[in-house]
Structure formats: structure tokens, C-alpha cells
């Protein structure tokens with residue numbers, strides 16, 4: 001039987017697209033305040049916005065009729081006809097946001113236009129109007145949203161941690177404050193001020209949000225080609241970060257993430273930037289309104305341009321010029337990304353192959369050696385049976401660890417290419433990758449210390465200080481206690497500086513400024529994992545950190561080690577619970593047992 005859905009159900013379904021989380025409510029409401037011509041917007045939150053979101057603006061306000069209309073679906077003052085969609089001047093245009101929000105939360109609206117004597121107070125819960133009266137209030141609009149998803153328990157249950165929500169919200173307000181420097185923004189969470197950005201210009205906003213270090217590092221950028229303009233600031237490569245979230249790009253004042261523009265920026269920096277690093281940039285791009293389509297995605301996160309190539313070259317040249325003016329010499333990177341029309345491709349930009357990547361040791365014999373029939377068979381058998389020698393986690397059957405202490409059985413036969421240890425054991429011929437083995441041993445020591453809550457830390461004589469932005473400060477503030485359990489003691493210094501006081505001893509004596517920046521990025525990327533109580537060995541972020549330091553501290557492929565060092569390496573490795581894979585799941589060693597060796601030589605004793 002087909003039935004027509006009622007309005008509340010329709011709105012709840014649609015809310016699923018527009019309103020995913022507290023951050024989306026904040027986004028929609030603040031955008032409405034901007035569209036209403038506000039000069040001051042205040043955002044106050046409780047419990048990451050899950051309990052309360054309150055937005056106060058001094059914009060146009062609404063009269064009584066409009067206030068009631070605003071919460072209905074497809075009611076908007078911003079466009080009137082389909083053609084308007086192709087030249088949108090406002091941030092909103094669908095007339096969906098408020099209708100969606102009131103269907104999934106408890107909402108109150110206080111609003112008054114300057115010319116009206118009295119304002120309006122409406123209270124809505126799950127789409128139903130509970131109260132509607134005239135009231136004496138300030139000009140502008142105040143909207144409070146309580147208990148988001150109170151009537152959609154499944155969604156409420158799956159909301160991310162407060163820290164994650166705050167990270168999103170703070171980041172979004174940061175973007176809007178940069179896109180609209182003529183508006184004052186403030187963000188308060190649990191009565192604590194997170195962002196205070198009084199109105200000014202782009203540089204003053206950068207200064208109030210990112211701090212003076214980053215503001216001082218800003219290099220102006222400006223270029224115009226026909227009706228295309230790019231303005232703003234970029235920074236020298238030493239401020240680059242591992243994560244891409246310091247690329248602030250605004251097209252017609254709308255914060256966007258777009259691969260074409262990201263690629264153009266990176267290409268502009270070219271060799272000035274280390275591989276896989278992203279600069280800090282703040283770019284405002286103006287293009288004709290009808291050349292950008294913002295109506296691609298319900299949350300307007302994606303935009304499409306009709307003349308990508310033109311945009312690409314404008315941005316690339318502008319970045320290059322501005323860096324050169326600042327005294328940096330830029331060399332063209334040979335294998336660099338050239339412009340490709342890729343707007344529909346959501347994947348990250350193609351990675352250029354690093355020349356400095358560790359050399360891959362040639363693993364398989366060249367095919368010419370195994371051309372004859374017998375040889376071919378050998379290779380085939382090998383491919384099939386190599387499975388027996390992989391660590392237990394990588395194959396179906398379980399591998400039994402040798403019962404007896406392996407100590408007496410290890411006889412080092414040699415080390416080839418200063419990389420692979422060959423040893424004879426009771427199990428068979430053992431091949432061990434010295435780097436992977438050492439990395440695994442270090443990693444296991446660290447995890448063991450975390451588990452015993454006896455982490456050895458090292459105080460940094462000269463603590464490394466990193467410039468951070470408000471969203472990062474929020475994250476670190478919330479994770480501080482947890483991070484201490486892993487040996488990282490961080491101290492927040494003012495609003496934009498973070499000091500790394502201690503690191504796990506296993507990381508070595510000093511950490512560089514670059515590594516410190518990477519650590520912050522890694523913590524940020526793993527907010528939810530860190531805040532949840534997980535076993536240390538399940539935490540990918542720890543593996544990331546280990547890979548950073550273990551690679552620097554561990555014996556490397558190519559390092560000369562003595563026979564006794566090789567022996568103790570293998571001994572220590574075999575003492576571990578899971579000795580066969582490194583933290584990243586690559587094999588640390590393989591054992592070629594008698595049966596395997598016999599198969600290679602086609603000596604089948606059993607038959």
C-alpha cells in the first residue's frame with residue numbers, strides 16, 4: 001500500500017541530508033545570519049552543541065509572518081525562480097535548513113526587524129509550534145537549538161565525541177570569519193571563549209584567530225585575469241603542515257574544498273614545498289557568479305566550475321609570483337601534476353613519486369632466470385607455498401610459535417645486503433628484515449609501557465613550540481590527559497601556541513619543529529580513537545608515531561650490524577607475542593622450513 005508521508009516525516013528524512021551533526025546546525029544558522037546582513041554573530045554552545053546551540057545576530061530580523069514561514073520547507077527569501085540558482089549571491093537558497101532543524105530538535109526563535117515595534121518569539125519542537133507570541137527583543141535574530149536529534153535516538157546515539165564536534169564547529173567558524181572579515185564573530189563553548197574575531201580585514205582576522213606568528217609570516221597574493229581575481233595571503237614553505245586543513249579557499253566568500261584549486265596551489269609552490277606537505281594559505285577567489293555551481297551537494301560542500309583550466313592557471317601563477325616576490329626561488333618539478341579536468345574526482349591529489357623514498361630492495365629473481373619449464377614450475381610452487389611462511393595473521397591457518405626457547409637454536413649465518421639476516425634455527429632457515437624487526441621491538445616496548453602505565457618519558461630541554469589554530473587548541477585541550485598516558489605532555493600557551501614538554505623516551509632525544517607539527521596533525525586526525533578507551537596496539541595513530549620515530553631510531557636497511565647484534569635482535573623479536581609482522585603489518589621475518597626447501601628442490605620425500 002502506498003501512502004503519502006506527512007510533513008514531519010518528510011522533513012525528518014530531508015534533515016538527514018542537511019543536518020548530520022551539531023556542526024551542520026551551526027553552519028546553517030550562521031550562514032542565515034550572514035545572509036541577513038549581520039555585522040556581529042555570536043555562537044554559544046553547550047556540550048559540543050549536543051545540548052545547546054545558540055546563535056545571536058544583529059541582522060535584518062524577520063516579521064511575524066516571515067518568522068512562521070521560515071520554518072516551513074522550501075520557503076526562502078533568497079531566490080524566487082529556477083534561473084536564480086545560477087547566480088546565487090547568498091549562502092542559503094534552498095529554504096530547507098530551518099525546516100530541517102526544527103524537525104529534529106527543540107528550537108526557539110526570537111526575532112525583530114528594526115522598523116517593527118515588537119518582535120516574535122516562536123517555540124517549535126519536532127516541527128510542532130508550541131508557542132507563538134509577540135515579544136520585546138533586540139533587533140536581529142536569536143535562535144536556540146536544544147537537544148539535537150532528541151526525537152531520532154539512533155542519530156543521537158551515533159553522534160561523535162564532543163571533541164570531534166567542537167573541532168568541526170570551530171573550524172567552520174574560523175572559515176566564515178576569514179571569508180567575512182567585516183563581520184565580528186565569537187564562539188563560546190561551555191562558557192569558555194574559543195574564538196573572538198572582531199571585525200577588520202583578512203589579516204587582522206588571521207591575527208586574531210591564528211596568532212601573530214602566522215600573521216607575521218603572511219605574504220600578500222593578488223592577481224587578476226579578466227573577471228577572475230585571486231587575493232589573500234600565502235605563507236613561506238617552512239610553515240607547511242602534514243594535513244591539508246590549513247588551505248583556506250573561498251570562492252565568492254563561500255568556504256570550499258576543491259581539488260583543482262588545491263592542485264594549483266601546490267603546483268604554485270612546486271619544489272619550494274617538501275613532498276606531501278601543504279602550505280598555509282588564505283585565498284579569496286572571485287569569478288563570475290554564473291561560472292560556479294554550488295547546487296551540487298545538499299550541504300553545498302562541493303562546487304563546480306565551468307572554466308577549471310583558467311582558474312587553475314590563475315591560482316598557480318599567483319602563488320608562484322607571490323613566492324618569488326618574497327625572495328624564494330621556485331624550480332619546476334618534473335613529475336608535477338599538470339592541470340587535468342578532475343572536478344568529479346573526489347580522491348586526493350595524485351602523489352608525485354618521491355626521489356628520496358627509500359630504495360625498494362629487489363625482491364624477486366628476474367624472469368630471465370626462470371624461463372625454462374622446470375624453473376617456471378619452481379616459481380609457481382613457490383608462489384603457492386610461500387603462504388606457509390607468512391606470519392599467522394596473514395594466512396588462514398594459525399602458526400604455532402616454537403615452544404622451546406629459541407635462544408640456543410639461533411645460528412647467524414650471515415647478513416646480506418646489510419639488510420637481511422640469515423640464520424639457522426630449529427624451525428628452518430630464518431630470513432629477517434633487520435629494520436622491520438627493530439621497529440617491531442621498539443614498538444612493542446612502547447605498547448608494553450603504555451599498558452603497564454609506566455611510560456618512560458623524556459623532558460625536552462628546549463620544548464618545541466608550534467603555532468596552532470583554535471580548532472586544534474580545542475582538540476589538544478580535550479585530549480591532553482589521554483595523550484599524557486602515551487608519554488606526550490603538552491602545554492597550551494596563550495591562544496595560539498602549544499609546547500611539547502615531554503615525549504616517550506623511545507622517540508629519542510630531540511624532536512624537530514617539523515615532527516612537532518606532524519604530531520599535532522596526527523593527534524587531530526585520530527581524535528575519536530584517542531578519546532575512546534582502546535587498546536594501545538589498536539591505535540593507528542600510535543603506529544603512525546612509531547613509524548615516524550622508529551624509522552629514525554631503528555636499525556635501517558643498509559646499516560652494518562655485528563653478528564651478536566643480529567643474534568640479540570632475533571632473540572628479542574622471538575620473545576614477542578606477534579613477532580612476524582611489523583607495526584604496519586609487513587613481515588619482519590620468514591622461516592623457510594625443511595618442507596619448503598625440499599619443495600624448491602623437488603625432493604618429495606613423502607612420496
Ligand SMILES: Nc1ncnc2c1ncn2[C@@H]1O[C@H](COP(=O)(O)OP(=O)(O)OP(=O)(O)O)[C@@H](O)[C@H]1O
Nearest residue numbers: 032033036070076077092093094095096097098141
Ligand atoms: N538569522 C536570520 N535573520 C533573518 N532572516 C532569517 C534568518 N534565518 C533565517 N531567515 C529567513 O528564513 C528563511 C529560511 O531560512 P533557511 O535557512 O531555512 O533557508 P535559506 O537560508 O533560504 O536556504 P538554505 O536551506 O539553503 O539555507 C531565509 O530565507 C530567511 O528569509
Ligand SMILES: [Mg+2]
Nearest residue numbers: 028032092097
Ligand atoms: Mg539558510
